[in-house]
Each structure stands twice: as structure tokens, then as C-alpha cells.
Amino acid sequence: MTKRLVTLAVASVLFLGACGGSDAGEPIEGQDVVVEMYDNRFQYTEIRIPVGGTVTWVGAGANPHNAVEADGLWSTESVFGTLEQFEGDEALLAYDSAGEYVFFCTYHGNSDGEGMAGTLIVGDG
Ligand SMILES: [Cu+2]
Secondary structure, three states, X not given: XXXXXXXXXXXXXXXXXXXXXXXXXXXXXXXXXXXXXXXOOEOOOEEEEOOOOEEEEEEOOOOOEOOEEOOOOOEOHHHHOXXXXXXXXXXXXXXXXXXEEEEEEEEEEOOOOOEEEEEEEEOOO
16 A cells, blocks of 8 residues: 555656646757647757658647748748647648758748747758
8 A cells, every 4th residue: 555655646647747848948859849838938949850751740738839941941830820829739740851941930920030930950951
């Protein structure tokens, strides 16, 4: 009985640690990356993928969100059909050109990389 209670307590601490919002701004790197769009920030603000890699942009908040490249080179609208992605909505984009791209949410950020925004680095940038 005692042992079980201790296990539950540890699990609770881990759960709080994962959901405490301390992951804001952490970088992520991978071939196929999933990035949740919270109210009102991106799960990751620095994303690195190889040329040919993908990012799945997932709505994960009560507000509508999107990811738009600062110069309009790509956006989740192109595959999702609208700039309004809500909780559970997914837009998968493949990136075939190396580059360093600033992206932002048109509702909660701007093309200067302020507010809900981040940087995607494809290949060597
Ligand atoms: Cu947003």
C-alpha cells in the first residue's frame, strides 16, 4: 500500500513537470517533427529538420492558430485550407529547400518574429 502511494506521487510530479510550460523556447531537432500551437505560443520556437523533413503543425488551444513564413514562402493555410486551425487540426508540410525561416501565427504574432513566432532551420540553413 505504501509503495503504491509513493509511485503515484512520483508520477504526479513528472506529469506537472511535463505540463508546466517550462518547455517554451526549447529547440527540437528531427526528421519529422510535431509542433503544437498553444494559446498563444508555439511548443517549440527553434525547429531543425533536414532537407526533405516535415513539420506537422497541430492546433492545441482554444484559439485559432496557424504558422506562416514571414515572407509568405509557405503556410499551414496552403495545406489546411484556412488560417484557422483549432484543437486537433493538423497541417503537414514538407520542406525541400534549405533555409532559415521565421514563422509566426497571424493572430498572435508578426513577421518580425515577435509574439507567437519562431524559427525553422532546414538543412544547413
Ligand atoms: Cu496563434
